[in-house]
Amino acid sequence: MNVIQCKMARVALGWGTRDLARNAGVSPDTIARFERGEELKTSTIATIRATFEAAGIEFIPENGGGPGVRLSRRQDGK
Template identity: 35%
Template structure:
């Protein structure tokens, strides 16, 4: 499951604004803001909305790193 910090970090790596993510996902700005809020986060969003954000960011080149003892994270895929 993604967390709010991963979404914000992914946007930063892509140099995307919240409106850019809105455009890529078709979700509302309010939904994106809630998903990026540490107190709300994606855990309180629908599975479809979380999947939409994850898919949009991965399509743009983001790799999500799961929690594996070292903490979750993101990185930008190396362009081939």
Template identity: 50%
Template sequence: MERRLSILKISIRQIKAARALVAWSQEDLAQNSGVSIPTIRRLEARDGEIGGRQETGAKLVAALEAVGVEFIPENGGGAGVRLKKSR
């Protein structure tokens, strides 16, 4: 349950920044997440937290995390993203 709550706090800006870190287009994100391109375009046209259905946000986050993106929560220094260190 805690993971689901954190997904709700991820912003569209974080999704866009994460895509940029891994050099993914909206089409790449759609292919890797199973979320349609029109849905991703609609979500990214707005600002703020990920809107729509909770499972849609979860799919986007899971696809980006699978390629090494780490979502950093708002903790006084601002929310963000980074790539995880290689092992």
């Protein structure tokens, strides 16, 4: 997950930095630092990514069009 994907995922979910921080169990400062491009521990980034994935975000790898995110399809078929 890169900085742009993090921001895109937050917008897709309608989350601010504080919402993401609360759901991921990290400080809002941690989210702000990451989104400014500062380095975080790999485990912290993994926690943030897992939080997004649990909320229904799928990360799209770079495939010629650049990396991105999308909301996953609901499991119940709706």
